[in-house]
Amino acid sequence: MGNTSILTLIILFLLVTACNSNQNTPKDSNKEHTEKSTKVKHPEWSKNAVIYEVNIRQYTEEGTFKAFEEHLPRLKELGVDILWLMPIHPIGEKNRKGKLGSYYSVKDYKGVNSNFGTKEDFRNLVKEIHKQDMKIILDWIANHTSWDNPMINEHPEWYTKDSSGNFQAPVDDWTDVADLNYKNQELSDYMTEAMKYWVDDFNIDGYRCDVAGMVPTSFWNNTRKELNNIKDVFMLAEANEVKLHEKAFDMTYAWDIHFIMNDIASEKKNANHLGKKLKEEQKKYPQNAYRMMFTSNHDENSWKGSVYERLGGGVKTFAVLTYTLPGMPLIYSGQEACLDKRLEFFEKDQIDWKTCDMTKLYQQLSKLKKENKALWNGKYGGHYERIGTNNDKKVFVFMRQKNDNQILVISNLSKGLQEISFKGNKHYGNYQGYFSKQEISFSDNSSVKLKPWEYKVYIKK
Secondary structure: OOHHHHHHHHHHHHHHHHHHHHHHOOOOOOOOOEOOOOOOOOOHHHOOOOEEEEOHHHHOOOOOHHHHHOOHHHHHHHOOOEEEEOOOOOEOOOOOOOOOOOOOOEOOOOOOOOOOOOHHHHHHHHHHHHHOOOEEEEEEOOOEEEOOOOHHHHOHHHEOEOOOOOEOOOOOOOOOEEEEOOOOHHHHHHHHHHHHHHHHHHOOOEEEEOOHHHOOHHHHHHHHHHHHOOOOOEEEEOOOOOOHHHHOOOEEEOHHHHHHHHHHHOOOOOHHHHHHHHHHHHHHOEOOOEEEEOOOOHHHHHHHOOHHHHHHHHHHHHHHHHHHOOOEEEEEOOHHHOOOOOOOOOOOOOOOOOOOHHHHHHHHHHHHHHHOHHHOOHHHOOEEEEOOEOOOOOEEEEEEEEOOEEEEEEEEOOOOOEEEEEOOOOOOEEEEEOOOOOEEEEOOOOEEEEOOOOEEEEEEO
């Protein structure tokens, strides 16, 4: 047999083998996710974590690290794993907004706001947080400083200037801060060293990085590498760019999901808009990218309103979704105490601590999050799939599944009574209500009645 014939047979054999191999490959339940890989290795402890934003100024009457320590056992009981502290640094006085100023106008990156306490107070807080088996990340403002940060006189070349050679704010409305210029490598080196300082000297566990998309990605990539040389850190970006997940950040904000929740509550959008956006994000973000799910944070609360202003009767419903949809749920200071006011941003405005129905709900959701692998974060969690109904504009139904862990969530995203039937057979099976504890079976003739904003979470038996 000639060489050409032998070569032809070899090619045919390889083609047949490849076809058979493809036919025998099990269907990838996560095929919706982009195949773009990332190099970020998440800390093991983050796989089923719940994050909590701490507003030290408004948390207690004293507004100090020591006073906040008393809340640690309660937060542990709430199910919190990661404590994100809003900026703890001294606040600039030049061009200050309000009496106390913005936390995000940093006067000294290696200092502590004296209103909060001393460095030793903060060091002790970190130790107490770790004793509770929780982690702590600091809010970091790399994009700008206060106008009276010593850097502005010592290193004016580190700042952005306008056409007349004057320092400038990064955004017109941010009049209390001056923009930094990352074209200067010395600035990048300084900022990385400052971030290493808090990890190395105080043993913090990572950072939440303010307006991360306004700082070059190359800076974050290098800084993450430098920080990981000290310890495995956790990095949260206040941004939603996919590229930030590649080397630098564990988690980004699910801003679009948050805005759609607000719009559903105000009847500007419906459940189908949520379903469409979730499907888009499955394709857009890598499977191992964490997304932060939230109904509030310091900006949303102070400038756009409390959850009760924005979400009305859907407050609990959307809280359930932040825990059961793919992503890591965030609780903002006071949400577990039914915070129903906008906290002043530049003044003292203490949170009214009380036990309410949200306290128990967050405890229950945190317990479910930790125990059921279908709800874990990123690639550790289960496949998400929406289940069709006869009224997809008003009712949102989906499943999460990881091996033998399967959860069915049914939520009425409207102010009216709804009765639905299901499409397909993905929901078939025997379940137990997580909140009701009642057993139920779903089959081809099943239907569900829902009160306004009612939610049901079922665990498959």
